[in-house]
Amino acid sequence: MKIVDLRSDTVTKPSPEMWEVVKSLDNTKIGDDVEREDPTVNELEDKAAKIVGKEAALFVTSGTQGNLVSLLSQTTPGDEIMVEELSHIYGHEVGSAARIGGLMICTYSSNKAMPNLDELQELIRDKEDIHEPPTTLLCAEDTHNFHGGTIIKPEDLYKMKEFAGKNDLKFYLDGARLFNASVALNRPASDFTQHVDSVMFCLSKGLSCPVGSIVAGSYDFIEKARKYRKMLGGGMRQAGVIACFGLIALEPKWIKRLEEDHKNAKFLAEGLKNLEFSIKVQQPETNIFWVDFPLKIPMDKLMVELYKNGIKTFNFNHRIRFVTHYGINEDDIKFTIATIGKVLVKFL
Numbered sequence: 001m002k003i004v005d006l007r008s009d010t011v012t013k014p015s016p017e018m019w020e021v022v023k024s025l026d027n028t029k030i031g032d033d034v035e036r037e038d039p040t041v042n043e044l045e046d047k048a049a050k051i052v053g054k055e056a057a058l059f060v061t062s063g064t065q066g067n068l069v070s071l072l073s074q075t076t077p078g079d080e081i082m083v084e085e086l087s088h089i090y091g092h093e094v095g096s097a098a099r100i101g102g103l104m105i106c107t108y109s110s111n112k113a114m115p116n117l118d119e120l121q122e123l124i125r126d127k128e129d130i131h132e133p134p135t136t137l138l139c140a141e142d143t144h145n146f147h148g149g150t151i152i153k154p155e156d157l158y159k160m161k162e163f164a165g166k167n168d169l170k171f172y173l174d175g176a177r178l179f180n181a182s183v184a185l186n187r188p189a190s191d192f193t194q195h196v197d198s199v200m201f202c203l204s205k206g207l208s209c210p211v212g213s214i215v216a217g218s219y220d221f222i223e224k225a226r227k228y229r230k231m232l233g234g235g236m237r238q239a240g241v242i243a244c245f246g247l248i249a250l251e252p253k254w255i256k257r258l259e260e261d262h263k264n265a266k267f268l269a270e271g272l273k274n275l276e277f278s279i280k281v282q283q284p285e286t287n288i289f290w291v292d293f294p295l296k297i298p299m300d301k302l303m304v305e306l307y308k309n310g311i312k313t314f315n316f317n318h319r320i321r322f323v324t325h326y327g328i329n330e331d332d333i334k335f336t337i338a339t340i341g342k343v344l345v346k347f348l
């Protein structure tokens with residue numbers, strides 16, 4: 001049976017070009033990356049640093065590891081960090097900032113990822129007050145996963161940077177899907193990253209590598225991050241065998257491919273709106289969007305029924321998240337719209 005998997009862009013598999021690159025590897029192209037002797041990893045890190053306009057970059061095992069090494073490298077245990085209330089760092093990284101980093105977390109609310117800076121100001125701790133922990137790091141997420149792939153524009157990142165500077169904070173970007181934002185606004189990734197001290201982006205997800213993320217920032221920051229990566233077990237020795245996928249992923253042509261995912265997301269959202277059921281469909285900005293279902297629908301039963309009919313998605317309470325990605329084409333979207341229409345009739 002045909003299965004269309006719209007749960008996440010983490011389910012993507014490598015492209016044929018990526019497999020060609022793996023086949024072209026030999027022992028001259030790999031080495032011990034803990035000793036910085038893997039030429040493929042070094043090439044990937046150099047290429048990644050250039051694309052985001054930073055001094056240096058580091059290949060890490062995952063977005064989660066990238067976020068953690070970045071937090072550890074820019075804080076001291078006991079510091080307070082500011083994170084958006086629906087951010088991946090806050091809700092989906094097993095509390096590592098607190099457990100491993102010893103960090104206090106201050107959550108801020110936002111309008112689809114962008115905070116109100118006056119409200120944010122109220123949350124900054126008073127440095128002069130002996131009772132309070134120091135606030136030292138501001139974090140943002142662009143695009144924002146749980147808000148539905150929403151974009152913080154470079155101009156807004158600039159405002160956040162100004163805010164951070166004024167309050168003596170470092171500014172960190174969880175840019176797991178940075179290139180979705182960049183492609184959607186037709187702006188280079190460096191337009192976004194010029195405003196942050198450090199950034200993480202994922203090579204997996206829409207860029208469709210099987211493994212890996214990149215952390216980028218100043219030389220000093222990357223030296224610290226390298227040490228923390230080792231501490232967390234992320235020193236991977238002959239890692240060129242997985243880093244090579246990233247060399248293809250960071251080619252302009254492959255980054256531009258994300259446009260297809262955005263087009264498919266819009267096509268799907270439009271199709272679902274046209275079904276004329278009482279569902280509320282978010283207008284996609286990139287490759288992710290949410291659909292709200294009426295409270296009377298038993299979501300567990302709906303999810304089972306969708307799955308039985310070939311649609312895999314992710315739900316949270318009465319909402320379903322749809323994520324388009326490499327491997328999903330226009331026919332899959334047509335199939336999804338028709339199947340959801342067929343299934344929903346039984347519930348409404």
Ligand SMILES: Cc1ncc(COP(=O)(O)O)c(C=O)c1O
Pocket residue numbers: 010061062063064065067088089141143144145174176177202204213
């Ligand atoms: C915004 C964001 N940050 C970080 C991550 C973590 O990435 P990984 O799954 O590679 O650990 C994700 C994963 O979905 C994410 O959506």
